[in-house]
Amino acid sequence: MLRPAFTAAGVDFDQWKALTRVALKLDFRTSSLGRSQFRREASTIAALIGQFIFYTLMGAFIALFVWFSRDLFLVSTIAMTYMMFVIGMAVLVDHNSALASPADYAILGFRPVTSRTYFAVRLTNVLVYTMALTSVAAWLPIFSLFVRYGAAVGVAGLAAFYACSLATTLAILMGYAWMLRVIGPDAVKRALSYLQLAMSFLVYGGYFVMTQTVGRVVTSTASLPKTPWLLLYPATWFGSYIELASGKLGVFEIVPAIASVGVMCAMAASLGGRLSLEYSERLGAMTTAAAPVKAASRKPSRGIWFKAGEARAVALLIRSQFRNDQRFRMGVLAILPMTLIYLFSGLNRGAIHDPFLPAPRGNNFSGVTMAIMMFPSLLKMHLTRSESFRASWIFFVSPADRMKIVRSSMRVLVAFFLLPYLAFVTLVSTYFVGNLFHVAVHIGLQGLLSFLVLQTTMLIDPALPFSRPTQKGRDSLVLFLFLMFITMVSVILSIFSAELYGSLAATTGVFGAVLAASLVVDLLTRARVGRQTASLEFEG
Amino acid sequence: MIKTEHLSREYGSKVALNDLNLVVEPGEILGFLGPNGAGKSTTVKILTGMIRPTAGRASVAGYDIVERPIEAKQRLGYVPETAALYDGLTAAEYLELMACLHHLDSKTSESRATELLELFGLAAERHQRMSEFSKGMRQKVLIAAALIHRPEVLFLDEPLDGLDANAALVVKEVLKQLAGQGRTILFCSHILDVVERMCTRIVIINNGRQIADGTSEEIRRTTGTASLEAAFSQLTGVRDVGRLAAEFISVLDRA
Numbered sequence: 001m002l003r004p005a006f007t008a009a010g011v012d013f014d015q016w017k018a019l020t021r022v023a024l025k026l027d028f029r030t031s032s033l034g035r036s037q038f039r040r041e042a043s044t045i046a047a048l049i050g051q052f053i054f055y056t057l058m059g060a061f062i063a064l065f066v067w068f069s070r071d072l073f074l075v076s077t078i079a080m081t082y083m084m085f086v087i088g089m090a091v092l093v094d095h096n097s098a099l100a101s102p103a104d105y106a107i108l109g110f111r112p113v114t115s116r117t118y119f120a121v122r123l124t125n126v127l128v129y130t131m132a133l134t135s136v137a138a139w140l141p142i143f144s145l146f147v148r149y150g151a152a153v154g155v156a157g158l159a160a161f162y163a164c165s166l167a168t169t170l171a172i173l174m175g176y177a178w179m180l181r182v183i184g185p186d187a188v189k190r191a192l193s194y195l196q197l198a199m200s201f202l203v204y205g206g207y208f209v210m211t212q213t214v215g216r217v218v219t220s221t222a223s224l225p226k227t228p229w230l231l232l233y234p235a236t237w238f239g240s241y242i243e244l245a246s247g248k249l250g251v252f253e254i255v256p257a258i259a260s261v262g263v264m265c266a267m268a269a270s271l272g273g274r275l276s277l278e279y280s281e282r283l284g285a286m287t288t289a290a291a292p293v294k295a296a297s298r299k300p301s302r303g304i305w306f307k308a309g310e311a312r313a314v315a316l317l318i319r320s321q322f323r324n325d326q327r328f329r330m331g332v333l334a335i336l337p338m339t340l341i342y343l344f345s346g347l348n349r350g351a352i353h354d355p356f357l358p359a360p361r362g363n364n365f366s367g368v369t370m371a372i373m374m375f376p377s378l379l380k381m382h383l384t385r386s387e388s389f390r391a392s393w394i395f396f397v398s399p400a401d402r403m404k405i406v407r408s409s410m411r412v413l414v415a416f417f418l419l420p421y422l423a424f425v426t427l428v429s430t431y432f433v434g435n436l437f438h439v440a441v442h443i444g445l446q447g448l449l450s451f452l453v454l455q456t457t458m459l460i461d462p463a464l465p466f467s468r469p470t471q472k473g474r475d476s477l478v479l480f481l482f483l484m485f486i487t488m489v490s491v492i493l494s495i496f497s498a499e500l501y502g503s504l505a506a507t508t509g510v511f512g513a514v515l516a517a518s519l520v521v522d523l524l525t526r527a528r529v530g531r532q533t534a535s536l537e538f539e540g
Numbered sequence: 541m542i543k544t545e546h547l548s549r550e551y552g553s554k555v556a557l558n559d560l561n562l563v564v565e566p567g568e569i570l571g572f573l574g575p576n577g578a579g580k581s582t583t584v585k586i587l588t589g590m591i592r593p594t595a596g597r598a599s600v601a602g603y604d605i606v607e608r609p610i611e612a613k614q615r616l617g618y619v620p621e622t623a624a625l626y627d628g629l630t631a632a633e634y635l636e637l638m639a640c641l642h643h644l645d646s647k648t649s650e651s652r653a654t655e656l657l658e659l660f661g662l663a664a665e666r667h668q669r670m671s672e673f674s675k676g677m678r679q680k681v682l683i684a685a686a687l688i689h690r691p692e693v694l695f696l697d698e699p700l701d702g703l704d705a706n707a708a709l710v711v712k713e714v715l716k717q718l719a720g721q722g723r724t725i726l727f728c729s730h731i732l733d734v735v736e737r738m739c740t741r742i743v744i745i746n747n748g749r750q751i752a753d754g755t756s757e758e759i760r761r762t763t764g765t766a767s768l769e770a771a772f773s774q775l776t777g778v779r780d781v782g783r784l785a786a787e788f789i790s791v792l793d794r795a
Contacts, residue, residue: 313641391625397588477618
């Protein structure tokens with residue numbers, strides 16, 4: 001049944017089937033060396049269960065909201081915003097190079113596979129993943145719609161969730177394909193991570209602004225008024241399916257629904273046109289796009305820190321990977337949209353205030369504190385996993401002290417990324433708060449806390465830099481639990497900051513306690529991580 | 541020198557290496573041969589400390605690789621079979637990285653890196669990222685990286701792979717001279733002509749077990765064959781190459 005449709009679209013069905021099957025198989029496979037079949041399968045199953053729990057929990061919040069709210073427009077807007085955010089972030093984080101990476105092209109470029117077939121395989125790979133994610137993330141909200149509003153609304157909800165997810169995926173992928181065609185392979189190769197950064201600004205910022213706006217409106221009116229401006233927001237287009245099914249058949253419901261179908265058709269037509277026809281040609285050009293050759297006389301600077309041994313090696317590697325490894329660079333830079341949006345939101349709500357004074361009522365959550373505390377651990381996550389993990393054999397055959405490598409990794413992360421980041425946040429906060437000393441003390445404490453978190457994550461799961469294969473979405477559950485913990489700490493810090501800085505003794509005591517904890521974790525790291533890393537085996 | 545005693549490694553229920561006993565003396569170039577999946581790479585990975593044996597002992601330059609890995613690794617150099625390197629680095633940075641991991645001071649590291657890159661004709665490209673390098677250029681960098689700390693023992697897994705004829709000649713000559721200086725070399729390759737010409741002794745393994753040990757001539761004599769290639773085929777189970785090739789062609793014709 002599918003074959004004629006594929007043939008009509010210019011896609012070779014047999015090749016598509018074979019390549020798609022392989023691509024999906026590879027997504028679920030991990031490195032085999034040193035692991036038994038049972039352990040590999042157990043690890044994959046555990047990761048899948050973890051993802052199921054994580055996204056089901058996220059969906060549960062929306063399901064509760066669906067259950068208790070009486071405004072169907074509000075419910076559908078929130079639910080579709082949630083869907084767009086989940087899918088948008090998943091595509092950006094896990095499939096960031098799905099369309100714009102020439103890696104597979106080296107294997108398939110010389111085979112008799114047409115550009116369109118190749119494009120369809122890549123597209124299918126991402127769509128299978130996002131549709132599966134939609135099923136897991138949306139089953140509870142859909143169930144809630146079914147039970148609360150009846151079968152018709154439930155079915156419309158089902159259609160809305162999947163259509164919204166499909167449209168979000170297509171929009172991001174079309175963005176990549178369009179850039180590849182319009183700005184050219186050389187520019188995409190150089191600027192891919194910045195493009196992703198811009199997109200994550202869009203996805204994260206859109207989500208944040210929308211939830212803030214909706215939150216404000218709902219708090220005052222308990223419903224969401226349907227204004228023409230709000231109807232420009234794509235989530236409302238898909239949400240209108242639900243309203244139509246409930247019997248509301250006005251212009252403000254029909255037009256958005258038509259707009260959603262129209263947009264999806266336009267995107268499908270665009271992807272099926274020149275974008276896919278010239279796709280492999282562009283990828284081919286990417287494989288030969290060369291970086292400018294530097295003058296042979298240029299001698300790399302040795303810097304001020306990390307001058308010798310393991311520390312120098314790690315610093316050299318991390319610096320070069322940041323310059324050249326898209327995934328790592330994106331992982332590092334991804335903190336920026338989050339921070340800037342939290343800063344912006346904090347300014348709006350009055351949450352950015354002099355930390356030596358009590359927080360304004362109801363503004364006890366500081367997203368910036370959360371971002372600061374999360375940053376090093378996110379860095380650690382991106383530091384250990386890499387597409388180049390096979391090159392990590394050098395750490396295993398050289399007489400390097402692996403414990404020193406692990407500890408140096410932490411110090412390099414702090415020096416290269418955390419300190420400049422803290423300086424940036426301090427400067428911006430000082431600009432708004434006005435008291436550099438107060439801000440510096442507060443950010444300093446958060447910096448120490450975030451370093452402590454980094455030390456602890458290294459203690460729990462020590463790993464050599466860029467030595468583990470990348471795995472799509474496998475850290476979601478850990479990240480979720482970690483986020484809960486960090487949110488709790490940042491709320492506590494925000495509530496008690498004025499008391500904390502109220503007396504010199506209290507301030508010194510807290511700083512002393514964090515430093516002491518850091519020393520204890522360092523001692524534990526020396527004792528435990530040395531033993532653990534000594535028994536690590538090469539995973540390539 | 542390299543020494544293994546009853547060395548074994550299992551991956552789950554699969555035995556990759558079984559009771560390997562091997563001694564390679566200083567000054568020797570040992571050709572380490574075997575069909576695909578015979579256990580060559582597993583042996584090299586154990587001897588270089590990348591993985592641990594499940595039984596037995598192994599020492600490199602007199603140091604047990606499990607008990608005293610740092611001392612052993614200070615004295616070994618390794619060229620891996622897959623040219624896996626952090627190709628975002630430049631050639632100079634990669635050699636510096638290796639020198640740092642071997643705790644060479646910056647002056648020594650820089651002068652040796654310059655010498656080695658000049659020897660391999662990569663001086664002009666030293667500040668170019670290796671992602672732009674050809675396979676042969678990457679292989680040259682890997683060989684240079686294996687030599688930068690002047691190791692006593694060298695493990696080379698297909699070191700000539702990707703090299704042009706001139707570079708291969710240089711590498712072969714370098715290896716002979718290094719052996720002449722008393723360094724121990726374990727050379728894995730599937731190119732039997734090269735092994736026959738370069739190696740002072742040959743060990744063949746199959747299914748994780750050692751099945752032959754001696755000079756090329758001794759192995760030929762023992763198997764009653766005219767060439768190392770024929771001896772290898774006979775020892776590793778491929779007895780009638782002609783018939784196998786004919787079957788292969790007939791399968792292609794059928795398809």
